[in-house]
Amino acid sequence: MKIGMVTVVYKPVINGVTHMVSLYKQYLEELGHEVTVFTLGDPDPEGDEPGVIRTKALPLSDYGYHIGVSYTRKAQERLQEMDILHCHHLVAGVDIAHRYARCPIILTNHTRLDLYTGSFIPLPQQAADALMRQIWPEYTDMAEVIITPSESVREVLVEFGVRQPIEVIPNGVDLQPFMNPPKPINKRDLGMPESAVLMIYVGRLAEEKNVAVLIKQFAIAAEMLPDLYLCLVGTGPAEEDFKQLAKTYSCAHRILFTGAVPYHEMPDTLAAADLFVTASITEVHPLTVIEAMAAGLPIAATRSPGVIDTVSNNVTGFLTADPEQGLAAAMVGLAANPELRRTMGEAARSTSQTYDIRLTVANTLELYERLCRTRPDLQRSRPHGRWYRNRKGLRPKLNQLANLFQSDGGFRRALGLDSGPSEEENLSNE
Numbered sequence: 001m002k003i004g005m006v007t008v009v010y011k012p013v014i015n016g017v018t019h020m021v022s023l024y025k026q027y028l029e030e031l032g033h034e035v036t037v038f039t040l041g042d043p044d045p046e047g048d049e050p051g052v053i054r055t056k057a058l059p060l061s062d063y064g065y066h067i068g069v070s071y072t073r074k075a076q077e078r079l080q081e082m083d084i085l086h087c088h089h090l091v092a093g094v095d096i097a098h099r100y101a102r103c104p105i106i107l108t109n110h111t112r113l114d115l116y117t118g119s120f121i122p123l124p125q126q127a128a129d130a131l132m133r134q135i136w137p138e139y140t141d142m143a144e145v146i147i148t149p150s151e152s153v154r155e156v157l158v159e160f161g162v163r164q165p166i167e168v169i170p171n172g173v174d175l176q177p178f179m180n181p182p183k184p185i186n187k188r189d190l191g192m193p194e195s196a197v198l199m200i201y202v203g204r205l206a207e208e209k210n211v212a213v214l215i216k217q218f219a220i221a222a223e224m225l226p227d228l229y230l231c232l233v234g235t236g237p238a239e240e241d242f243k244q245l246a247k248t249y250s251c252a253h254r255i256l257f258t259g260a261v262p263y264h265e266m267p268d269t270l271a272a273a274d275l276f277v278t279a280s281i282t283e284v285h286p287l288t289v290i291e292a293m294a295a296g297l298p299i300a301a302t303r304s305p306g307v308i309d310t311v312s313n314n315v316t317g318f319l320t321a322d323p324e325q326g327l328a329a330a331m332v333g334l335a336a337n338p339e340l341r342r343t344m345g346e347a348a349r350s351t352s353q354t355y356d357i358r359l360t361v362a363n364t365l366e367l368y369e370r371l372c373r374t375r376p377d378l379q380r381s382r383p384h385g386r387w388y389r390n391r392k393g394l395r396p397k398l399n400q401l402a403n404l405f406q407s408d409g410g411f412r413r414a415l416g417l418d419s420g421p422s423e424e425e426n427l428s429n430e
Contacts, residue, residue: 001033001034001368001369001372002083003085003368004079004082004097005035005038006089007039007087007088007089007093008040008088009041010052010054011044016171016287017089017110020088020110020171021088023172023173023357025051027358027361031365034051035051036051037052038075055072055075076100080100080101080102080385082101084103084104084372085097085101085103086105086106086364087106087107087143090107090113090135090136090140091135091139094143097384103377104371104372105144105384106143106368107140107146108146108149109147109149112283112305113132129160137160137161137162137163140157140164141163144165145164145371146162147168147169149169149170149171149309150306152305152306153305154168156305167367170309170354170360172355172356172357172361173294173355175352175355177264177267178266178267178270178292179294179295179296181267182267184272185269185271186272189272192229195227197335198230198273198275199229199273199274199331199335200232200276201234202234202266202288202291203278203280203288204234204236205232205234205239207238209279210278210280210281210323211279212238212245213323214230214278214279215230215246215249215255216324217279217327217328218251218255221328225332228331229255230254231256231258233269234258234259234260239257242257243257267291270292270297274334274335275297275299275300275331275345276288276293276298278302278307281323283307286306286307289301289310290310293311293316293349293351293352294349295349296345297348298316298318298340299311299319300327301318301327301330
């Protein structure tokens with residue numbers, strides 16, 4: 001089977017989606033399938049691996065993402081050869097796949113876009129929700145099936161008006177390195193005493209991840225437990241702001257920023273920790289939480305869609321409904337009780353088996369094969385392989401996006417909104 005993975009970002013930028021696509025590619029190829037990754041942006045400085053077709057596009061601020069509404073001729077021709085296209089981003093993924101595809105399209109919804117919209121765009125959450133109630137159904141209609149990594153995220157999509165069939169397939173992780181780290185480090189390697197109780201956060205250092213709340217809650221917990229330490233693994237646009245925030249607390253010397261850690265070293269880094277913490281509410285099914293559970297760490301986190309499908313409160317960790325009030329209590333509850341950490345850590349490790357990447361790939365492959373047999377794409381009122389821009393359809397939504405992202409014309413020109421016809425236009429390769 002020829003499988004296309006359509007993604008906005010793919011190496012050298014590493015995030016959860018990038019890693020998931022990479023794992024899919026690896027395991028599907030091991031099963032004998034031919035996988036092509038279609039992505040945007042500049043070439044990997046270390047050289048793209050075989051099976052990656054990259055199209056230059058407009059960088060989106062400093063987030064590592066790129067925006068584009070076209071692919072190179074090579075990519076267009078290759079897209080038309082696929083038996084299945086699996087998209088991993090909405091606006092800059094599924095719409096392009098719909099333009100060129102001659103096969104069924106699947107979209108995995110990796111992100112709480114309603115919450116990210118409010119984080120990236122200066123809009124009240126109510127206005128951001130109203131925008132997503134237009135965009136989410138419009139773009140997901142271009143796919144045959146939507147995959148959500150958890151049941152609670154499926155409920156979010158239904159609430160926002162998504163009409164296409166939705167299937168729940170959890171995110172998968174290669175568990176073995178986390179269960180058996182090759183070169184585990186200890187607390188002294190991180191400059192901490194062996195008596196420290198170490199909490200670890202792994203992820204992007206950005207406002208939408210609620211890292212400021214995490215630091216503030218740690219400062220409260222640290223007043224009660226003098227041996228409590230916090231390690232923040234990752235980098236991001238707000239890293240310097242968070243470092244300055246940490247310095248305002250008397251426990252600043254117990255907060256460690258490691259910067260980016262290569263993914264293959266992450267199991268060794270988690271081995272030094274006693275528990276995993278996060279205040280983020282934007283996750284749909286965080287891989288970092290699953291990886292921490294595979295490493296035997298109990299979780300202190302915010303009760304949010306995605307997390308509640310992974311972490312069982314009072315079994316594999318503590319969840320709080322209000323991170324700004326209750327996360328410190330969850331931290332203290334775990335940090336002060338070694339036996340509880342051990343029991344919950346063992347339960348977390350056992351639960352992580354549910355998210356073995358081999359199970360995820362098998363379930364996804366079963367969906368691919370079913371769609372290739374039944375070909376629901378051939379029954380569409382708007383067939384794949386054609387893309388329409390008109391005043392009554394997609395064009396107003398692209399105008400909304402362009403106006404929201406930035407006021408100058410660069411983003412609008414990239415979307416093709418400042419030139420060209422406004423009437424219905426067939427942009428296929430016919």
